[in-house]
Amino acid sequence: MARPIIADIDLDALCHNYAVARRIAPRSHAMAVIKANAYGHGAVACAKALAAVAPAFAVASLEEAESLRESGILQPILLLEGIFDTDELARVEALGLWQVVHSDWQLNAVLNYSPARPLTVWLKLDSGMHRLGFDSASFADRWAKLQAAGDRVRDLHLISHFASADQADPSQFERQWQTIESVRQQLEAPLCIANSPATLAKPRTHGHWNRPGIMLYGSNPLEGALPDGMSLKPVMTLRSRLIAVQTLPMGEPVGYGGRWHTSRPARIGIVAAGYGDGYDRHAADGTPLLVDGQRCPLVGRVSMDMLTVDISHLPDAGVGSEVVLWGRGLGVDEVARHCDTIGYTLLTGLLPRVPRRYLVP
Incomplete structure (x- = not known):
């Protein structure tokens, strides 16, 4: 697989x-x-x-x-x-x-x-x-x-x-x-x-x-909202899945350097995506992702092949759950702000090892 x-x-x-x-x-x-x-x-x-x-x-x-x-x-x-x-x-x-x-x-x-x-x-x-x-x-x-x-x-x-x-x-x-x-x-x-x-x-x-x-x-290049009556559709939706789930007690570190610690018992999902794919390593704790269509915060540092997300509020999420990193339902510009960058860098930075699947009309 x-x-x-x-x-x-x-x-x-x-x-x-x-x-x-x-x-x-x-x-x-x-x-x-x-x-x-x-x-x-x-x-x-x-x-x-x-x-x-x-x-x-x-x-x-x-x-x-x-x-x-x-x-x-x-x-x-x-x-x-x-x-x-x-x-x-x-x-x-x-x-x-x-x-x-x-x-x-x-x-x-x-x-x-x-x-x-x-x-x-x-x-x-x-x-x-x-x-x-x-x-x-x-x-x-x-x-x-x-x-x-x-x-x-x-x-x-x-x-x-x-x-x-x-x-x-x-x-x-x-x-x-x-x-x-x-x-x-x-x-x-x-x-x-x-x-x-x-x-x-x-x-x-x-x-x-x-x-x-x-x-x-589909990225909004303006500092503010698009003019009234205009709408752009995201063209790229970057998807992956949870490949593991960790159940941790309060006070445990997650990821390289232990930047983030659990403040309560937590379920942490492991996503098959990282900076080796082009996801920004500078993504801050709280950067949003969609897990089974629900917003969840990134926690801990992004590593080369994986990142971690708090799914404590999603008891049904588990191995195989779909994760949207940006795209439909989660604009790339919002994700970019959490990485202290712009949508251009995330889109152009997607690396060749990520397959592109073209959806035709």
């Missing part, structure tokens, strides 16, 4: 969440971001599920794009970080990829390349995040160079990234937005700037393209 941990991937929920992104920005094209193995969900399976509705996909690297092409994905694929070496341009052209240009070395590589067909370039503006891109003072010059490249470059777009579209304090967002608007008006450039939080909560940022990412997988 196989180890019982498994990640159910609900592709119908993925399609629902993509439909939300389209519905709230009806004048924008929605590019589905499936980098980092579709945030841990499986890029090929997710791309195939969205292939009938998504006009384009976005990934982080040429290797991620090649995997999609090899699986039969025909839509345009945008390299969000562009090329990492000038030698990659030949593969970009051969695979028909779109590329972000964020640095002068990439710009010069494109301008010095002689493609058989024009390259599609998305020029990145550093609007204030100060990670990648050209600042507003130099952006127009780089834009003009690409425009003058003749039949080597086509379909120029302005792309940028918000550092705080998810936060309640709007000050940094407003500064970035003003920078973007100033450059856009100067160049009359088509925009792609709305990530998941901006897609959900900043309708003025909706451009020719939006690029929803984490929201496609």
Whole structure:
């Protein structure tokens, strides 16, 4: 019998969440971001599920794009970080990829390349995040160079990234937005700037393209609740089972280092899941799990292959009882808060030894 941990991937929920992104920005094209193995969900399976509705996909690297092409994905694929070496341009052209240009070395590589067909370039503006891109003072010059490249470059777009579209304090967002608007008006450039939080909560940022990412997988990227009338469905439900039960008297330690002690006689369930699967070792005592559909607190430190949960209030729970670590009925964002992290890290951190089971509509 196989180890019982498994990640159910609900592709119908993925399609629902993509439909939300389209519905709230009806004048924008929605590019589905499936980098980092579709945030841990499986890029090929997710791309195939969205292939009938998504006009384009976005990934982080040429290797991620090649995997999609090899699986039969025909839509345009945008390299969000562009090329990492000038030698990659030949593969970009051969695979028909779109590329972000964020640095002068990439710009010069494109301008010095002689493609058989024009390259599609998305020029990145550093609007204030100060990670990648050209600042507003130099952006127009780089834009003009690409425009003058003749039949080597086509379909120029302005792309940028918000550092705080998810936060309640709007000050940094407003500064970035003003920078973007100033450059856009100067160049009359088509925009792609709305990530998941901006897609959900900043309708003025909706451009020719939006690029929803984490929201496609059912995680709420906003600091507060989703806007009224919006609902996202969890795509990944991480499940396992109890493989043992310990009955302990009051005052007994549980787990490495004895971080947690029983304050009364207790029944402790042992779950086949740990940081070797991608469950966060920093999960605090009290992190919720569902055992047979009922909320129970994690107790003691997470170990590599197991974790422990207090099931004292569930007399019928025992070996074989189902445990939901996050997903349907228990949002990944709630679990992440108990780990002092965000849902992104839990989803993308799920390790390869956990089987993915794809649930199709």
